[in-house]
Amino acid sequence: MKISTKGRYALRLMLDLATYNTGEPVSIKDISKRQQISEKYLEQIISVLNKAGFVRSVRGAQGGYFLSRAPKDYTVGMILRLTEGDLAPVSCVGMTDVECDRIDSCVTNRIWKQLNDAISNVVDNITLDDLLSWQSELTDQYVI
């Protein structure tokens, strides 16, 4: 029941793009330095985000990435589902419900549905914009 590095890194990556959203594209190298994550691994993760249209890329020297929409338009759920795959605690209550021959008599199924709903309820109600404001709360503390 753990979120993998891929999902966590994707979140930090997107938050980094949201934070350093100046108009200039942000390079993998910069993100890598700030987030302490290997450039190559980041490339792999951002490629998924890129293909899904979550980010826009600029190729060549001085290239990099932007968010393609406003921070408020990305939920944590969107980002995690894209990179982690389904967040359902068991496959039979996932987005693509895997068939299970015990389905009719399956009692535990009800647990997984409840869990799935609880998880979705959290991640679908936090946006990148929320993360940004949490972040500024945190930095404010240090400024005082």
Next chain:
Amino acid sequence: MKISTKGRYALRLMLDLATYNTGEPVSIKDISKRQQISEKYLEQIISVLNKAGFVRSVRGAQGGYFLSRAPKDYTVGMILRLTEGDLAPVSCVGMTDVECDRIDSCVTNRIWKQLNDAISNVVDNITLDDLLSWQSELTDQYVI
């Protein structure tokens, strides 16, 4: 973010014991047949439940297992945490909070805490007794 077979099997095992709670010990072999799970794998799982005192064993011929308490005294959370380990979505918000040097500036942390609470809230509020009544609802359907 998946619950492993170990946890799911442990739940079904415990529910099986609760269901076939006649006074006679229930053997691994019987559970295995009913639940379609290999005897040997069940042995391994029940050994954990046994060591934790969740079940009582009777050795030798005609031996088997009992629940050591009433179904209402087992939450799904207890069973899953024992067999799965911590249910926290990332280790830094788990029962034994693993140290993380980014902790002070960590924004995503807040997500994981919320997720953790949501998950706990579900699994800690469903007992084996609830599962038993769900089960009888289901079987009633077929009886009609």
Next chain:
DNA sequence: ACAATTCATAGTAGAAAACTTGGAATTAAG
């Protein structure tokens, strides 16, 4: 031209999950 970048694909080492194997210890039943 060249250096900085993204893009694409494959490889790899280690860990974890999901079992399987083999056999010793215990005990009710005949």
Next chain:
DNA sequence: CTTAATTCCAAGTTTTCTACTATGAATTGT
């Protein structure tokens, strides 16, 4: 007292997944 049914214990194995790493091509600003 023997035997068959069972739990108990410790390793071994196979498969899958995670978390990267490696190599190099394609693109583009300076």
